[in-house]
Amino acid sequence: MTPKTRIIGLLTDFGIRGSHYVSSMKAVISKICSNSKIIDVSHTVKPFSIIEASYIIKSTYHLFPEETIFIYVIDPGVGSERNVIALKTEDNFYFIGPDNGILPNALKSGILECYKIQNDKYFHHPVSNTFHGRDIMAPIGAHIANNISLKEFGPSLDPQYLVQVSIPLEYDTRLNSVLCTIQYVDNFGNITTNIPLVNESTIEPLSVNLKKTSTIKFTLNKQNHRGKFTTHFSEAKKNEILFLKGSTGYLEISKNQANLAQEMSIKSGMGLKLKIL
Amino acid sequence: MTPKTRIIGLLTDFGIRGSHYVSSMKAVISKICSNSKIIDVSHTVKPFSIIEASYIIKSTYHLFPEETIFIYVIDPGVGSERNVIALKTEDNFYFIGPDNGILPNALKSGILECYKIQNDKYFHHPVSNTFHGRDIMAPIGAHIANNISLKEFGPSLDPQYLVQVSIPLEYDTRLNSVLCTIQYVDNFGNITTNIPLVNESTIEPLSVNLKKTSTIKFTLNKQNHRGKFTTHFSEAKKNEILFLKGSTGYLEISKNQANLAQEMSIKSGMGLKLKIL
Amino acid sequence: MTPKTRIIGLLTDFGIRGSHYVSSMKAVISKICSNSKIIDVSHTVKPFSIIEASYIIKSTYHLFPEETIFIYVIDPGVGSERNVIALKTEDNFYFIGPDNGILPNALKSGILECYKIQNDKYFHHPVSNTFHGRDIMAPIGAHIANNISLKEFGPSLDPQYLVQVSIPLEYDTRLNSVLCTIQYVDNFGNITTNIPLVNESTIEPLSVNLKKTSTIKFTLNKQNHRGKFTTHFSEAKKNEILFLKGSTGYLEISKNQANLAQEMSIKSGMGLKLKIL
Structure with missing residues (x-):
């Protein structure tokens, strides 16, 4: 039986001069999961903007087929102690990215499971200090497309402890x-x-x-x-x-x-x- | 038998800050027709430019495989009384978009069938007032890729009544x-x-x-x-x-x-x- | 047996207003090889920049699956006597583009075979004077994806005679x-x-x-x-x-x-x- 083609959506702040960073992520994904279908959600999020990233995720993700895997790389804290997380929502979408306040502002449903990504068996090596999109998030997304369980990637994290960023209203x-x-x-x-x-x-x-x-x-x-x-x-x-x-x-x-x-x-x-x- | 993979070409004036509008259309298409192959024709048409849109269509569409479906969203009149049309050309390409003068300036062959899109059974709901690319044109394109006949979408329109815009020469x-x-x-x-x-x-x-x-x-x-x-x-x-x-x-x-x-x-x-x- | 889906990577300096040039190449490729998977490596290389093109190729190509075919169109000499080449590296990647110094600065391994592209049987006709990316390189890339041997495209070229451009260090x-x-x-x-x-x-x-x-x-x-x-x-x-x-x-x-x-x-x-x- 042919495995189901999974969609992987990419959201970054790499901008028009960062296309080769995006293609690096696509290369890593294609090498691990050859039959995924990658869709660029946007790569022109304003650098480091939690607000724009939240907005774009919350206004697009539910339009995609269920089981779509989203990787978001708006990551001002890359290389610091911030966590990278992988989670599955109750409405059946997957998200991978830094724990920096974006998702709590973006999701329209509850979170079913949430894990800190730590198991470097699933990373792209060598892991750089400045581009975890390519070395950690892209390969994890591809492994999810290959039906690896989230719990393989690291310890579980109670969603109530996700970083919260408040957007005034x-x-x-x-x-x-x-x-x-x-x-x-x-x-x-x-x-x-x-x-x-x-x-x-x-x-x-x-x-x-x-x-x-x-x-x-x-x-x-x-x-x-x-x-x-x-x-x-x-x-x-x-x-x-x-x-x-x-x-x-x-x-x-x-x-x-x-x-x-x-x-x-x-x-x-x-x-x-x-x-x- | 595996159904034939249809190509869907997207042309818009959404620009570099409108990538998430493009991905919204791709999401809607992927949900309706999972095995289509989407190609970005261009998203940097000057906002509202009938001339640029005509030029890009007429200089690219015949390069694509026959049966390619093109969705063009250069749509200054969105929400007004303008028609959205779906048509098939004699050289076997499909076009979906607003009836605003672009196609008569772009097509290199006659029109075989032409319809006003009105049957909201095929729309993405709720239909917004300002983004028919996502809510009307994208789903119609996906349904064509699924081999739904054009005549399902609305009443036929005699191509001689398509809006004409003259480009001086x-x-x-x-x-x-x-x-x-x-x-x-x-x-x-x-x-x-x-x-x-x-x-x-x-x-x-x-x-x-x-x-x-x-x-x-x-x-x-x-x-x-x-x-x-x-x-x-x-x-x-x-x-x-x-x-x-x-x-x-x-x-x-x-x-x-x-x-x-x-x-x-x-x-x-x-x-x-x-x-x- | 289903043929293997080959990845074709595109690198150009067409910029954000040249998206329709990129899609023209994708159209030509799709017509010749319907089941290839095209990935945009980057289209925002600075116009005519041998240095940027070399940098992007050398920092991305090895991330892709083996047998990936790269077409690079940074081609200030289009229409002059410069050669267009197709080569296969020892680490099993394919490259097609002008012989203008980019590849010797970019490749991390030796070259297994190298040919001058001259056999117009494999070109897109009519061949323009200014857009060999669409008329020569894209179709050759698609034919390689269809498993046509490089030697079909023209006479072999000893890699030591490739144009060299030195980047100061x-x-x-x-x-x-x-x-x-x-x-x-x-x-x-x-x-x-x-x-x-x-x-x-x-x-x-x-x-x-x-x-x-x-x-x-x-x-x-x-x-x-x-x-x-x-x-x-x-x-x-x-x-x-x-x-x-x-x-x-x-x-x-x-x-x-x-x-x-x-x-x-x-x-x-x-x-x-x-x-x-």
């Missing part, structure tokens, strides 16, 4: 405002906040149901800006600021056919206070 | 000149016009057969420039402007070992008047 | 200094020299064994800089210059959590004189 029901964090900014200049919208238009903690006439205000560099909530780009005039539910489920700020993020120098990680009028 | 036989459009500018600074060269060196509508001694003139920002027609970069001196038949069959303007497009701030979509001396 | 044992060449600069600003470190910390020709207290000095634009040798980023303070053995085995210069290459405008190809104190 504070609702003020009295003022009808939110202090949120910018999770991502894309090539079009769309600015993705970390405010989830439920049922197309509801900010639940504020009990606010945004309508097409709702106006949202924010202040940046002492300048006030405001825009209308809408459901489609095409409903805004050219160059008008608009708020809408982005494709990943969060409130986004955009300018129709212009690059708002560039104009306002907004980057992921920034805090922003929005007031619903 | 005007020949003046009296003055021996052409008003052309820049279709693309690459990393090397090569500037690709939309003037096709037949048999290596013939501009047919002008009945001009370019020789290695032919000089071509153009004016940009009130400055005159001229260069010789040649067949190889290596025939020009360093930093000399040269004209040659590019690898995609069109007249290109370059500077040997320098970036002409950057020096002259030439971008795709610009018009340029060339005079053959 | 001069040791001065009296002064304990090295005049080296920058091979690569990545997105994090890590600067990779061409000084190999043996056993984690030994510069062999100088008989120097770097310790954690070793200081290295260099001069750039008449300014002196110095940094400590270390084994992990995490051992340096933020913004401190540090030297360490990079993941590809060479001495690297970095700044902890800052982009040193950008700050100092250091680019690949530059020479740098390091003095070990």
Whole structure:
């Protein structure tokens, strides 16, 4: 019987000049598991950005077939005492990467099993000090694709002890405002906040149901800006600021056919206070 | 019998910060059709550029094996009333994307069947307002790879009613000149016009057969420039402007070992008047 | 019996605006050999850089499974009299590309067979003057994946006559200094020299064994800089210059959590004189 082809998704902050680091990981994977199918989730995460990495994982992983194995290499602490972990979620996905706060912010389900990766029998040798993506995480991912059990890789770790990094999101029901964090900014200049919208238009903690006439205000560099909530780009005039539910489920700020993020120098990680009028 | 592996080609304007949008599409495709083979045609089309998208499709698609399925997501009108279409060409390729003028400028053969995509049974749910690439086009492409007939997706559309966008190209036989459009500018600074060269060196509508001694003139920002027609970069001196038949069959303007497009701030979509001396 | 799936690795300098050139090569390959598996080694080699291409090949190819076929298209001489070659190494890898000095700087083992590619029966037609990656190298790679013998492609070439390009690296044992060449600069600003470190910390020709207290000095634009040798980023303070053995085995210069290459405008190809104190 032909073994099932497993998908391995790769997420890194190696950037456009780091393609050969990515291909090094693919080479190591291909050597261990020749029939896996590798998909690049993204390699343009901002260097060391826990926020962007969390955002990309949480907005993509559930789209993949179950049993997909994700390797994320956003790893500012490489070579320090930080753990590398391998875990399986209750919704049946696998994740391998540094224990640095990304996963607790990204997973939509509970964790079934979690292990510290320590068994160097499964590593690529010699193990470098600066590229554990290639030497530890890639081979472990390939061994999982070969159906090696997670428990082979090291001692189990209680998920409640995973490193936690908090990404600010504070609702003020009295003022009808939110202090949120910018999770991502894309090539079009769309600015993705970390405010989830439920049922197309509801900010639940504020009990606010945004309508097409709702106006949202924010202040940046002492300048006030405001825009209308809408459901489609095409409903805004050219160059008008608009708020809408982005494709990943969060409130986004955009300018129709212009690059708002560039104009306002907004980057992921920034805090922003929005007031619903 | 093992089903045939179908190739799915992806073309988008998501850019280097939009890789996770691309991987979202790949995830959706992989879930529906596990044995397709996805090839990235390009994801660095200039945002919303109908001209660049047309150029890339027309200069690549016929290189692929027959039955390849192309999904193009250059979609400034997402969420508006524009149609999403699925069609099969007479030369046996499939295309899925918005009806916005790209395909009529790109296809080298007639259209065998064409349908408006409307049957949400084949969509990825919930369908967002801003990312039909992931929610409509990707799943439809995967279903085609699974041999679902195009007619399942919606009502047929007479190809003569596809949206037409005209890309300027005007020949003046009296003055021996052409008003052309820049279709693309690459990393090397090569500037690709939309003037096709037949048999290596013939501009047919002008009945001009370019020789290695032919000089071509153009004016940009009130400055005159001229260069010789040649067949190889290596025939020009360093930093000399040269004209040659590019690898995609069109007249290109370059500077040997320098970036002409950057020096002259030439971008795709610009018009340029060339005079053959 | 199912034929073995061969991996084809692609390395080019086409850059982010040249993705459609890459996909053109993949299309041609897929048409000739439908069950090959294509891996992008890198497409962001600096245009025409023999040094970067050599560096990337030598630091990645041995990670791939044996029998992998590499096509490298860093080809400033396209259309000139330069040869295109196909060769097999003693460690069982295949390489196809222009004979321009890259391979002699990159291979870690001897060459078993080497041929000039001339038999146009195996080319993609019509053969353009400017894109041999698509018209010659890609199809030859695919035919090798189909188990066509190298000798079918043209006359054999004695490897000792391959074009040699020397990349400066001069040791001065009296002064304990090295005049080296920058091979690569990545997105994090890590600067990779061409000084190999043996056993984690030994510069062999100088008989120097770097310790954690070793200081290295260099001069750039008449300014002196110095940094400590270390084994992990995490051992340096933020913004401190540090030297360490990079993941590809060479001495690297970095700044902890800052982009040193950008700050100092250091680019690949530059020479740098390091003095070990």
